[in-house]
Amino acid sequence: MNVQFRESLEAASPQTVKTAIADCDIHPARATRTELYPYLAKRWQHHLEVYGVHAYQGMMEGPPYPKAQPNASRRDAYPPEGGPQGSSLPFMQKQLLDPNNVQFGVLNPLNTGQGIRNHELSAALCSAINDWQIDKWTSKDRRLKASIVVGNEDGLSAAAEIRERAGDKNFVQVLLLSRNVEPLGQRRYWPIYQAAEEAGLPVGVHAFGFGGNPITPSGWPSYYIEEMVGHSQCQQSALASLVLEGVFERFPKLKMVMIEAGFGWAPSLAWRLDKVWQRLRSEVPHVKRPPSEYIREQVWWTTQPMEDPERREDLFDVIKWIGWDRLLFATDYPHWDYDEPSRVLPAGVSEANREAFYLGNAQKLYGIAA
Amino acid sequence: MASLIAGGVDCDVHPAVPHLTSLLPYLNDYWRDQVTTRGMVDLVSQSYPQNSPIVARPDWRPETGKSGESLKDMQRHLLDPFQLTHAICNPLYGVQMVFSEDLQAAFCRALNEWLVKEWLDRDQRLRGSIVIPTQSVEKAVTEIERCAQDRRFVQVLMLVMGDTPLGKRAWWPIYEAAERLDLPVGIHAGSAYHNPPTAVGWGSYHIEDYVGQAQAFQTQLTSLIVEGVFAKYPRLKMVMLESGVSWISPYLWRLHKFWRGVRMETPWVDRAPLDIVRSNIRFSLQPFDVPPEPETLIRLFDHMQSDELVLFSTDYPHWQFDGQDALPEGLSPDLVRKIMIDNPHATYPRLT
Incomplete structure (x- = not known):
């Protein structure tokens, strides 16, 4: 899915490829099964060897819905020295960072300690992943910045992990997944938002995760495509929960980033929230302003996977409704549905909007100097 | 606001069952005895708390009883002033929440009989939807075939949130019967509450559930399309009722992109989702x-x-607009005619 707009392929200017960009969704992987062990206490190494990881879904290895590609990643992204896609910094530099002139990249590790039923193990794995991000990635390439991964089902220990990392310039955000035990606005998660707001760090909510709930409101679907398309519905429900529980009202300096869930649905969800809020606001007196205002002021969106209308100009109506200042370019490297930077925006977008979309918005949000 | 035109079809109105006891005349001796002996209570779903502002427009709310339970009110508020030729009745009574397929089948049959006797027989403009016992596909098909003999039933009615996604093959006998009998399948907002009402768990609020209906419709459309329902039953029409409309295009752009990416997973989907x-x-x-x-x-x-x-609907007696402003501003006269008259007739073959 590297091709966004069929008609624009020929027109894509080579010069846009070289424009400096931020990539706000990069997935670093472990090269070996035991790569985290140096960061884990003996007790947890033993636990993993004997019992493994028990997630809020039944598979001991791999996802419940088989992906369309091994590791859901590009077949050309295997590092020459071996290991899965995304596990080699030199190859990531060669394939992603250098040729695309990525000035600033945000690491979002998946398959970490999130979504694990044993919350102590969850916290230990998340802390290990955070150490590993510094050792293997951000200390070796200053363009890369890490996300603080937290075992979010235990809000207090998650908040402690955030406070421990606060002020460490290796980290630029806190990372959550969209599908959890409860909708993300629920009180069990508030210590995370409080700690993030105090630390001045945005909270990124990346699509995925299993929280023990069927992944549609009518139960479990059959296919991978349903899970993939459905991430946008999960994200909508998570965002609606955040608004309606009053998280943005209670934490007015909190900034949230919706990662890899699309953005085409954002105006529609905001309109729907506003309309229903006008009727039913007496149920949620803590939501003091129209929901769309909180979303406009406190939510950002990564671009990949960009929606794919038949007429590309239709998508620009949507971007206008969201605001060009709220989109953050992302490739999702090394995943198979990677968006190719040179082919995402066709000609006709103003230079200011193009710059904001590819780089400026991310620099401002994450506090990275231009 | 765009002007309403006479002769329209309202595709979503909600006559209310006053109380479970209203169905007693339509139950057999065994079930009548079960309801009374066991002290069964009124089947009011969380989806529509009776006093919620969205559930009844203030000027459509009666002094006593449930909004939508009086035919006279419906005539006075809706059928006469909107100059409708037809209104399709979609009863939202909580029968879908019942777990026993026997009890649910008895309730659905009684509800459909009640609709005929208390509504369809009393105003020639009214048409009905067949409420089906979704705990048993076999019993659902039997109920469809029984009701379909009455041409005033123009649709099969299901809720958007049930036990399993609606595209799953186990449901297909319902779609086979519907296509064969010229009945579109209407999917209405609401839940059986057999699953959490969002894909990320149980929220706290009524408003959250209502907002979440749109996401439920989106996941059901994905299921219906990728499981191949419309490749198998190409003449079948499905109508999303009280779904919202602003999400349709961006949702389809996303579905279309992933279909292009992974269509090898569902090779029977032989047309683009947009076209379906x-x-x-x-x-x-x-x-x-x-x-x-x-x-x-x-x-x-x-x-x-x-x-x-898009098909015209007022969602009577729910509070979605005020006065006669059922049509939003900005619709051209041609589009108004399509929405109010042409599209409903093209969708519902039994509307004659």
């Missing part, structure tokens, strides 16, 4: 969740690239 929706799926107008600026509305209808997707 244009030929087989329709949406009711209210609740119209687009902001009031006409230029935004015009862009959204343009994004749909079709003037055949």
